[in-house]
Amino acid sequence: MIGIIRYGAGNIFSLTAALERLGIPYGMINSEADFEQYDRYIIPGVGHAGAAMKKLEQTGLVPTIKALNKPTLGICVGMQLLTSYSEEGNSNLLNLFPIKTLRFKDSNLYKVPHTGWNQVFPQKENPLFENIPSGSHFYFVHSYFIEYDEAYTLSSANYNNKFSASIWRDNFYGVQFHPEKSGTYGETLLTNFYKL
Amino acid sequence: MLAKRIIPCLDVKDGRTVKGVNFVDLRDAGDPVELAWNYSRQGADELVFLDITATVERRKTMVELVKSVARQINIPFTIGGGINEIADADALLNAGADKISINSAAVRNPALIDELAKTFGVQFVVIAVDTRSIGDKNIVHLNGGRLPTERETLEWIMEAESRGAGEILLTSMDHDGTKNGFDNGLLKIINDAVHIPVIASGGAGAVQHFVDVFEKTNVDAALAASVFHYGEILIPDLKEILKSNNIEVRI
Known part of the structure; x- marks a missing residue:
């Protein structure tokens, strides 16, 4: 079951609607005690990264998040964090x-x-992109991007420059695009995350 | 590459689509959610809902509509119509809208754009502009193109961008309904002048009009209503032809 980390940055109606359509169970994490009920986590986020970080710090959940060892997916600003x-x-x-x-x-x-909608090209083998052809389109809306990095970029996209469409390190993942708004491939990615 | 977007527009009143829809296989042609779902299956990249409900229950019916769409549709959508204040926008955001479109309210109170952008981010704020030529000038109009304002179109759009518009939806009232093609001359001027995405609207009647608007103006997206609703242009066919003209699309 997926725990969605709540810290007041943006609305998550579309994300939870997508999980419901896919039959993926989820719940909300508002405090440290909530983490143990779940076996994977999503950090959502829209808006201003600096403001989102301040809100996340105010929850007191930062040390717990940094120590997580179960699959954790940041989406959009949640990835940038x-x-x-x-x-x-x-x-x-x-x-x-x-x-x-x-x-x-x-x-x-x-x-x-x-x-x-921009094309996403996996740079590494990872089950998060299983059954998603290289070059598939995903829906992006952002003014800030994560730099491309050989070690951490899981998939790349191009817009003026090459950047990280997704990143991966151990149990931590991030996607810059919105899988909940990216048609059937977005739904495939959410299902893949649920199976990790 | 970033794909050019194809956007069907649905007019909604009291929770029902109002313009004629001639799709086969629709159980209920007046149900905006079923129509939206069909468009998403056909490959529409995004949807715009224009709510023309005029009753005091307006906000409530819009929120209900947005929730139903967000529950069932897996592509982004914009809602416009009668959004006058932050509280309207906030209710629609929380119901799952990806963007809101503001028209008259922004012209009457330009500071609303700053306020919306600051509260929700520029990506949430689409400024819709209805333009009509008067003499040799392009003038912003309100009330569906019936009421001319004092504002010149280019100058208003530049102001909207500087105040925090994230996208411009430009409808040429001279072209709207003619099916003679988009207003490529004006669209190119606007598109070259701003650094935010521009959606072309008004005049689509044939597949070639979409090819022309992307080739001649380089706008980011093209919006149409009746040619899609009446099945005169099917989105999969349209995208194949755009692709064969080397225009980047999502297939």
Whole structure:
């Protein structure tokens, strides 16, 4: 069963709706004691990474999150929180991945936010992308991206520059796109996470 | 590469679609959720719901609609129509809307854009602009194109971007309903002037019009209603032709 970590950053209606459609059981984590009821976790998040980190710190759950050893998936800003730093609000983050979250340079050709369906290319073998062809489209909406890194990038995408569409380190995963809004491949990814 | 988006638009009143819909195999052509589900299966990249409910129950019916859509549809969607204040937007966000579209309320009170962007993030805020040419100027219109304002279209869109609009939905009232193609001249001017995504609307009548709008203006998305609702253009066919013209689409 998936525990969704609640810390007040954004609405999760679409995520829980997707889990319900897929028949994936889930519950909410509001305190440290809630963690042990679940065998995997999702850190959601939309909005401002710096503000999200402040809210997460206020919950007191940061040390527990950093020590998790079960599969944990950050989505969008929830993924960015796993990195060391974001240019958004010049913020220090969880540092579970020693890589940075940077802002896209906007131009007439590369508009920001990066909005819409872009292709995702797995860089490593991992069950999270099982039954998802390389180059499948996922739905993105973000102004900040996680830099591409040989060690931690699980799948990449291109928008002005190559960046991390997803990252992976031990039990920690992050996806920049919104699997709950990414059609059938997004649903496949959520199901894959549930089976990890 | 980032794909160009194809967006069907559904007009909704009191929780029911109002424009004629001529799909085969629909149990209930007036059910926006069933229609939306069909479009998502066909390969629509996103949906726009325009709520024209005029009763005092409006917010409640919009929230119900958004919840039903978010429960059943696995692609993003925008809801517009009568959103006047932060509380409207907040209720729709919590019901699962990905974006809200603001039109008249933003023209009457431009600071609303700043407030929405600050509260919810720019990615949540679509500014819809209805434009019509008067003389040699493009002028922003309200009330479905009936009421001209003092604002020039390009100047208003640039202001909306600087205040925190995350996307522009531009409808040419001169082209809307004509089925003669999008207003590529104006769309190119607008698209070249802003650094946020632009959705073209008004005038789609044939597949070639979609090819033209992407090739001539490089907008990010194209929106249409009746050609999709009446089955005159099927989204899978449209996307195949766009692809054969080397326009990046999600298939």
